[in-house]
Amino acid sequence: MALPAGEGVVSYNAAISRCARAGLYARALALFREMRGRGLRADEYTLPPLLNSAALMRGPPPAAVAALHALLLHAGLALHLHVANALVDAYARLPRAGCAAAAAARAVFDEMPRRDVVTWTSLLTGLARAGAHAAxxxxxxxxxAAGVQPDEFAVAAVLSSCAGSTMLDVGRSVHATAVRLGLGPFRSVGNSLVSMYAKTGALRDARAVFDAMPARCTITWTALIVGYAQNGRGRRSLEVYADMVRSGCRPDYVTFIGLLFACSHAGLVDAGRAHFRSMVADYGIAPGPDHYACMVDLLGRAGRLDEAMDLLNRSSTELDATVWKSLLGACRVHRNAELAERAAEMVWRLDPTDAVPYVMLSNLYSRARRWGDVARIRALMKARGVTKEPGCSWVGVNGVTHLFHVEDRGHPRAAEIYRKVEEMTERIRGEGYVPDTDWALQDEAPEGRQRGLAYHSERLAVAFGLLAVPAAAPIRVFKNLRVCGDCHTAIKMVAKVYGREIILRDANCFHHMKGGECSCGDYW
Structure with a gap:
């Protein structure tokens, strides 16, 4: 396989192609160097498998892709559509290169005189993989608009970006297009639809797509398990998993992340322990950092911090910052400053630029009124040049996204929004709401701390939703950080007194609020 049958370009092309298809990427590139050493010139059939190999090879492939890019330009091969498509795809596939690779793919795409569905799909996939969802x-x-009919791969890619950018309305439109084009039966499309609907809080739609799928695989089942877990339906996740096992479908690494996440957010400690043991004993899946993070979160939420530390001490897995941030979050909930400081130090060792431990420690000290320690952490953060991601919330109305920050007065309807916030506060106080100023981070008088809580970004977004979203429709609010405990309580009560369904997605999970109750059971 790895040797050319002859000494000509055709023989080398065939050998390079075989190596690329077999995953022997380094050997494919070595054959190309050997080919050039013999004075043979690459043609339009040489480059596509080489570009694919350079993109997928372990190590630092961006330089290899760039070198092949320069070579094909010099040889005038970029005019061949399948070569240019392979170049767009290669940049789009580059691991670890992220937005830079997506930008390079876009630059090549923009220079192409002709494009087909493969070109567009390669670009879409690269942008989605880089997290450039809006793009x-x-x-x-x-x-x-260009009249190119999307195929199942393009639909799956854009649905992934609809999920990543919380564009539910666009996702519904893409779903309708997929049905019209007869792409619904493709499993990749079905899987992407289940995931998109679940990740945008439309669980009923996710379940409807799942139930209608003629065939399911591990990805399908896992998407629904994770979807229920993220939407505060942990017990439903376990029910779906039981159905999955009965169907004969084998769970994988990601399935168990979803299961453990579900157990954590539903407070199912015994079930979580059992599934953690099962993944090794029954399926031979070695737990990774993600599984340990879920287990630490599960035990930490239940107040079993000693058991969580014992689990980490016995782990043979190389633990990453996510695990220690899970422990730090549990310490914040249970106000264990000593263990929190230890967890923060572990995060700093792994990633000194991560703002999360600074913020969590500052919050913990603030709730304990340890203002000197708050000042110390903030000074340390400033000295190390670490910046906190500013909190923001947004709500979509008629295809337009309205963004809010804390105490934001930049919206055109700011005066109405602030009046609505005051009305909300007055009405929920009548229902017994008392601000929990432990969640206010400023060292100031109680009145000022209460005012600070009232104008958090998620409350401004909810107020705007009450003004702009039709009464029969749920108000969907998204926040880039975790919702604070006081806002969670307040928004639950707002949902009750206004008779509205409010779906709030924060950085952790979805909160479906209705009638004064939340899907998370106040356990998030």
């Missing part, structure tokens, strides 16, 4: 959705609309 991926724009590219999809450009594809449709």
């Amino acid at each position: 991926a959705v724009r590219a999809y609309h450009g594809m449709v």
